[in-house]
Amino acid sequence: MARGKHTREEIRQLAIDVAEQCIVEHGMQGMNARHIAKEMGYAVGTLYQVFKSMDLLIFEVNMRSLLALEKKLRSAAQDATHCHAAIEAMVMRYVDYALQETNRWQTLFEHRLPEGVELPETYQKHRAQLFRLLEEQLKCAYPDKFDKDIALEARALWAGVHGICTLALLNKLDDDGLNIKDIVQTLLVRFNTVGGEV
């Protein structure tokens, strides 16, 4: 071992911290190796000894975002008194996340690792977990449905909400005078998950 100011792991975390801040403030584009290195107080070379590429650094930020999102949704579900309310709460919490932490959310869904680089298993596990959270509540709401149908419903609803957020944030909804949350509510009504009766 040599040099001592920070351990390898500390430098790694420092890099993720700085990258995260860049992304939150200026989006994925507003982040570059030289700027991050300078902000860390190290040279670019050091950054590259800890991350093979900038893509992998962005990925680590996305990992944090994913875990934070999962936590939010889980707590939304737990606070609800019954499954329909849980579904609505999770959906709304998701919309809030997209609207409030826009840059973080957009990076989470727009960034792609270069071809050939596979996502770590843990990442995929946590992403699948988001669907599972919804599936649990749907299973409770519709106990008679087959698992496969529950899976389909979960994906249709989740992707639907996601699509509304995507288009809304890109101003591609042509929604003069329409409230995003009203559009989401419209979708929720279609899934019979709004209005109260258990």
Place this chain on the structure above:
Amino acid sequence: MARGKHTREEIRQLAIDVAEQCIVEHGMQGMNARHIAKEMGYAVGTLYQVFKSMDLLIFEVNMRSLLALEKKLRSAAQDATHCHAAIEAMVMRYVDYALQETNRWQTLFEHRLPEGVELPETYQKHRAQLFRLLEEQLKCAYPDKFDKDIALEARALWAGVHGICTLALLNKLDDDGLNIKDIVQTLLVRFNTVGGEV
């Protein structure tokens, strides 16, 4: 006037042709000024006399994609015998477009003009037209609904389908063994637009 091989407008169209081909074959990333210029048989400088920036060139390709998509959806609606069928046909045509012309479709929705550059009015008009096509059919399917509710329904359904396509193409649906079209059908069922009865 001077020089004659091509008029300014011909060069413009030539550039869009080449850019379109690049995008179709390799996606938005697989396109760059030098390559396009070489393929056109001109120098980069000439390209920049016709397009202020590469972003505006991509935009022109997107304009073409948008018009093509609009045409497809319009014909899908016209071929249908009643409004529920029209809605289903349009949605499925949209999914086909996303799945078959993936690079074109992704560029259409992922590309953003730099801040400060506004979308031309004609573009916005055609994009709004996509929603209007769906609204027409929804209006026919649900004649008692208010216009505002129709607008909400159109956006919820459209964005929903869009979200499914987005996540499916990015492999972010965690859909082991699930068919994308089945997920879309699930969404359609929720909107009561599948199954036949008028």
Place this chain on the structure above:
DNA sequence: GAAGTAAAGTGAACACCGTTCATTTTGTCA
């Protein structure tokens, strides 16, 4: 024809990007 002119076309050059790697600095231990 020749000279003049302005449009059309050029491509080297600039600034910035991710990435690499020969080189230097530094802490540790014999």
Place this chain on the structure above:
DNA sequence: TGACAAAATGAACGGTGTTCACTTTACTTC
């Protein structure tokens, strides 16, 4: 102290988009 290897460096490379002083060309006028 000297030797060694890990840690850290930053100039350099190849790739972007973009610019603009310059050259080439076609047309007009004499």
